[in-house]
Amino acid sequence: FEAQEQISHTSTKSYSLNDWQGGYKSLKQEFDYWINDIEGQIPPELNGTLFRNGPGLLDINGQPIHHPFDGDGMISRITFSNGRAHFRNRFVRTAGYLEEQKAGKLLYRGVFGTQKPGGWLANAFDFKLKNIANTNIIYWGNKLLALWEAAEPHRLDPYTLETLGKEYFNGVLSEGEAFSAHPRFDPSCEFDDSKPCLVNFSIKPGLSTTFTVFELDTTGRIIRKHAHSVPGFAFIHDFAITPNYCIFFHNPVTFNPIPFVLGMRGAGECIKFQPNQPTRVIIIPRRILDKGGLRGVQILETQSGFVFHHANAFEQGNEIIIDSICYESLPEVEPESDFRQTDFDALKPGQLWRFHLNLQEQTVRRNLLESRCCEFPTLHPQKIGRSHRYLYIGAAHAPSGNAPLQAFLKIDLESGERQLWSAAPKGFASEPVFVPRPHSQREDDGWVLALVYDASRDRSDVVILDGRNFNQEPIARLHLKHHIPYGLHGNFTPE
Ligand code: 3ON
Ligand code: FE
Numbered sequence: 001f002e003a004q005e006q007i008s009h010t011s012t013k014s015y016s017l018n019d020w021q022g023g024y025k026s027l028k029q030e031f032d033y034w035i036n037d038i039e040g041q042i043p044p045e046l047n048g049t050l051f052r053n054g055p056g057l058l059d060i061n062g063q064p065i066h067h068p069f070d071g072d073g074m075i076s077r078i079t080f081s082n083g084r085a086h087f088r089n090r091f092v093r094t095a096g097y098l099e100e101q102k103a104g105k106l107l108y109r110g111v112f113g114t115q116k117p118g119g120w121l122a123n124a125f126d127f128k129l130k131n132i133a134n135t136n137i138i139y140w141g142n143k144l145l146a147l148w149e150a151a152e153p154h155r156l157d158p159y160t161l162e163t164l165g166k167e168y169f170n171g172v173l174s175e176g177e178a179f180s181a182h183p184r185f186d187p188s189c190e191f192d193d194s195k196p197c198l199v200n201f202s203i204k205p206g207l208s209t210t211f212t213v214f215e216l217d218t219t220g221r222i223i224r225k226h227a228h229s230v231p232g233f234a235f236i237h238d239f240a241i242t243p244n245y246c247i248f249f250h251n252p253v254t255f256n257p258i259p260f261v262l263g264m265r266g267a268g269e270c271i272k273f274q275p276n277q278p279t280r281v282i283i284i285p286r287r288i289l290d291k292g293g294l295r296g297v298q299i300l301e302t303q304s305g306f307v308f309h310h311a312n313a314f315e316q317g318n319e320i321i322i323d324s325i326c327y328e329s330l331p332e333v334e335p336e337s338d339f340r341q342t343d344f345d346a347l348k349p350g351q352l353w354r355f356h357l358n359l360q361e362q363t364v365r366r367n368l369l370e371s372r373c374c375e376f377p378t379l380h381p382q383k384i385g386r387s388h389r390y391l392y393i394g395a396a397h398a399p400s401g402n403a404p405l406q407a408f409l410k411i412d413l414e415s416g417e418r419q420l421w422s423a424a425p426k427g428f429a430s431e432p433v434f435v436p437r438p439h440s441q442r443e444d445d446g447w448v449l450a451l452v453y454d455a456s457r458d459r460s461d462v463v464i465l466d467g468r469n470f471n472q473e474p475i476a477r478l479h480l481k482h483h484i485p486y487g488l489h490g491n492f493t494p495e
Contacts, residue, residue: 013403014396014397014398014403014406014422014424014425015397015403015404015406015424015425015428016425016455017341017342019425019426019428019455020404020428020455021340022453022455022458022483023428023453023455023460023483023485023486024058024068024339024340024485024486025058025483025485026056026057026058026059026485027056027057027074027089027482027483027484027485028056028057029482030088030089030090030091031087031088031089031481031482032087032088033086033087033481034084034085034086034087035078035084035085035086035087035462035478035479035480037478037479037481038085038476038477038478038479039474039476039477039479040464040473040474040475040476040477041083041475041476042080042083042084042085042464042475042476042478043083043437043447043464043475043476044082044083045437045438046080046435046447046464047080047081047082047494047495048079048080048435048492048493048494048495049077049078049079049080049139049158049492049493049495050076050077050078050079050080050433050449050462050490050491050492051075051076051077051137051138051139051144051490051491051492051493052075052076052077052078052137052451052484052487052489052490053073053074053075053076053133053134053135053136053137053146053147053487053488053489053490054071054073054074054134054135054430054484054485054486054487054488054489055068055069055070055071055072055073055074055132055134055485055486055487055488056071056072056073056074056089056091056134056485057071057072057074057091058071058485060100060101060104060105060106061100061101061104061105063105063106063117065106065110065114066110066112066113066114066115066266066333066335066339067110067112067113067114067266067268067333067339068339068485068486069110069111069112069134069268070110070111070112070113070114070132070266071132071134071485072091072092072094072096072097072100072132072133072134073091073092073094073132073133073134073135073146073148073154074089074090074091074092074134074485075089075090075091075092075137075146075156075161076088076089076451076484076487076490077089077158077161078449078462078478081495085462085478087480088160088161089161089484090156090160090161090162090163092132092133092134092146092154092156092163093162093163094130094131094132094133094154094163095131096108096130096131096132097132100130105117108128108129108130109123109126109128109263109266110130110132110266111129111150111266111267111268112266112268112269112333113265113266113268113269113333113335114266115263115266119263120262120263120264121263122263123263123264124261124262124263125261125263126263129150129151129176131148131150131151131152131154131166132148133146133147133148133153133154134146134148134488135147135148135149135181135488135489136181136182136183136488136489136490136491137156137489137490137491138183138198138491139158139491139493140183140185140198140216140220141198141216141217141218141219141220141221142219142220143155143167143220144156144157144158144161145167147179147180147181147183148181149178149179149180149181149182149202149203149237150178151176151177151178151179152166152167152168152173152175152176152177152178152179153166153167153179154166154167155167158493169216169220169221169222170221170222172214172222172225177202178202178203178204179200179202179214180200180201180202180203180237180238180239181237181488181489182200182201182237182238182239182309182489183198183199183200184198184199184200184239184240184241184384184385185197185198185199185381185384186198186199186241186243186384186385187381187382187384187385187386189215189243190243190244191224191286191287192217192223195217195218196218197215197216197217197218197223198215198216199213199214199215199216199241199246199286200213200214200215200216201213201214201236201239201246201248202214203234203235203236205233205234205235205255206233207232207233208229208230208231208232209229209230209231209232209233209234209236209250210227210228210229210230211227211228211229211230211236211248211282211284212225212226212227212228213225213226213227213228213246213284213286215286224286224287226284228284228297230250230280230282230297230299232250233253233254233255234248234250234251234253235251235253235255235271236248236249236250236251237308237309238307238308238309238310239310240310240311240312240313240322240324240385241286241313241384241385242313242314242315242320242385243286243315243385244285244286244287244315245283245284245285245286245313245315245320246283246284246285246286247281247282247283247284247310247313247320247322247357248281248282248283248284249279249280249281249282249307249310249324250279250280250281250282250299251273251279251305251306251307251330252273252274252275252276252277252278252279252280252304252306253271253272253273253274253306253330254271254272254274255270255271255272256270256272257270258270264335265335266333268333269332269333269334269335271330271332272332273306273329273330273331273332274304275304275329276304277304278301278302278303278304279301279302279303279304279305279307280299280300280301281299281300281301281302281355281357281364282297282298282299283297283298283299283300283320283357283359284296284297285297298359298362300357300362300363300364301364302355302364302366303366305326305327305328305353306326306327306329306330307324307325307326307327308325308327308350308375309324309325309375309376309377310322310323310324310325310377311323311324311325311352311377311378311379311388311391311393312377312379312383312384312385312388312391313385314385314386314387314388316387318358318359318360318361319356319357319358319359320356320357320359321354321355321356321357321387322354322355322357323352323353323354323355323369323377323391324352324353324355325350325351325352325353325374325375325377325393326350326351326352326353327348327349327350327351328348329348331347344401344402344403344404345401345402347402348402349371349372349373349374349396349401349402349403350373350374350375351368351370351371351372351373351374352368352369352370352374352377352391352393352411353366353367353368353369354366354367354369369411369413370393370409370411370418371399371400372395372396372398372399372400372409373395373396373398373400373401373402373403373405374393374394374395374396374405374409375393375394375405376393376394376405376430376431376432376489377391377392377393378391378392378393378431378432378433378434378448379391379392379434380434380436380443380444380446381434381436382436383443388413388443389412389413389414389443389444390410390411390412390413390443390444390467391410391411391413392408392409392410392411392432392434392448392467392470393408393409393411393432394407394408394409394429394430394431394432394450395407395408395409395420395429397422397424397425404428405428405429405430406422406423406424406425406427406428406429407420407421407422407423407424407429408420408421408429408432408448408450408465408470410444410448410467410470410471419469419470419471420470420471421465421470421471421472421473421474423452423454423463426454426455426456427452427453427454427455427461428452428453428455428486429450429452430450430451430452430453430486430487431450431487431488431489431490432448432449432450432465433448433449433450433490433491433492434446434447434448434467435447435448435449435492435494438494442468444467444468444470445467445468446467447464447465447466447467447475448464448465448466448467448470449462449463449464449465449492450462450463450465451463451484451487453483453484453486457479458483459479459480459481459482459483460480460482460483460484461477461478461479461480462477462478462480463476463477463478464476464477464478
């Protein structure tokens with residue numbers, strides 16, 4: 001036992017917890033400037049805007065929040081234009097953000113355990129949700145929308161990032177109705193003369209769960225909406241699409257609302273992973289010929305596991321193939337724990353798996369594609385719903401074990417080749433976004449854009465990596481004047 005302890009003490013890590021923690025501080029200031037501190041050169045053909053969303057505040061006027069997923073949404077906008085780049089960030093002026101900033105204190109409980117001061121008595125029977133608009137940001141149908149999966153989108157001005165109000169898509173969404181933070185962009189929709197469309201969903205949890213699927217045309221109009229009810233409580237953060245199907249992973253979890261009701265835990269802290277129950281894969285046809293009901297919906301079973309994010313799915317013969325980041329288990333968010341003290345070694349890593357869903361035999365077969373700890377997969381936008389050769393993913397520096405993201409990994413599914421660029425020991429990674437080079441043919445011909453927190457300077461960089469030569473030093477590294485707290489998702493809008 002003593003020998004073992006010594007090994008774990010002397011083993012060198014690619015990061016220090018103290019450096020990692022630096023990326024989870026609030027950024028209260030809103031900036032607006034041309035980026036002048038640049039290493040390398042911004043490709044002149046890279047024109048457009050990278051929008052990013054994520055928690056901007058990790059405290060409300062000094063009162064720490066319990067989990068980063070409870071942080072108020074802050075949008076960053078990096079616009080590339082003829083070799084130059086401009087930065088701007090703005091908080092989404094949600095009703096809750098404005099109220100709390102005015103009061104100078106926490107007024108809302110968060111889903112992931114943030115509680116109002118005053119103990120459980122001050123929190124019991126308070127079911128109000130603060131729509132924090134912190135998870136994703138998309139530009140679709142001439143609208144810039146900040147998304148949070150449990151409520152409606154907020155619309156922002158794409159240039160100033162001013163909050164314009166909540167978006168109901170001409171009354172198709174009702175007050176408070178959810179619109180998930182993980183829409184998928186179908187580059188060529190078979191039902192709409194091969195025009196692009198946006199597919200999204202919402203989850204209404206309960207004893208049974210209602211899945212609603214939305215499809216929006218290029219003008220931003222909701223042109224298809226259908227709902228399906230499935231037995232059991234579900235926590236579903238993401239999904240995947242193919243030309244004909246939506247695929248959801250119904251993770252094996254149970255929900256005990258009592259500690260939430262009594263003010264002792266956030267709703268998200270009442271979710272318990274069930275390692276001995278199967279994952280159910282729910283396949284909903286995108287076009288329901290028979291209106292409503294469970295008709296056409298297929299449910300397959302596979303091993304237990306927890307999936308937040310899917311990389312992509314496609315149809316092949318009788319199968320749907322789907323690549324997803326799967327965790328062997330999901331730790332509960334505990335009221336007494338502090339995410340700032342995360343013991344990475346005690347947690348299971350997310351790993352990339354391929355699932356073959358056989359619709360004929362109604363079976364699922366899975367195989368591990370990548371054992372390195374990874375999260376936030378992305379790919380060429382034209383490959384969404386189609387078979388893909390390359391994936392780009394945020395990854396740990398070390399090839400095994402669980403650790404914070406410090407690198408980016410390119411996976412070539414055809415040759416098996418891997419390319420990795422690591423920002424360790426002082427750099428911490430986030431979601432990569434792939435931007436195709438204009439008029440390119442090859443699937444990996446483009447750039448990968450990402451924010452990297454640099455603990456050595458306590459600031460963040462925008463890195464531009466070459467999609468083809470991914471293990472080389474970045475083409476450009478844009479040094480921002482400040483840090484950006486570790487974020488969630490974003491998208492690139494070409495000029
Ligand atoms: O009954 C409950 C009601 C409710 C409103 C059920 C419930 C818990 C599902 C729910 C709300 C869920 C929400 C609001 C979920 C929000 C999730 C979120 C903001 C982010 C998820 C991120 C996932 C991952 C994998 C993040 C990884 C981050 C890193 C690797 C750090 O850099
Ligand atoms: Fe996500």
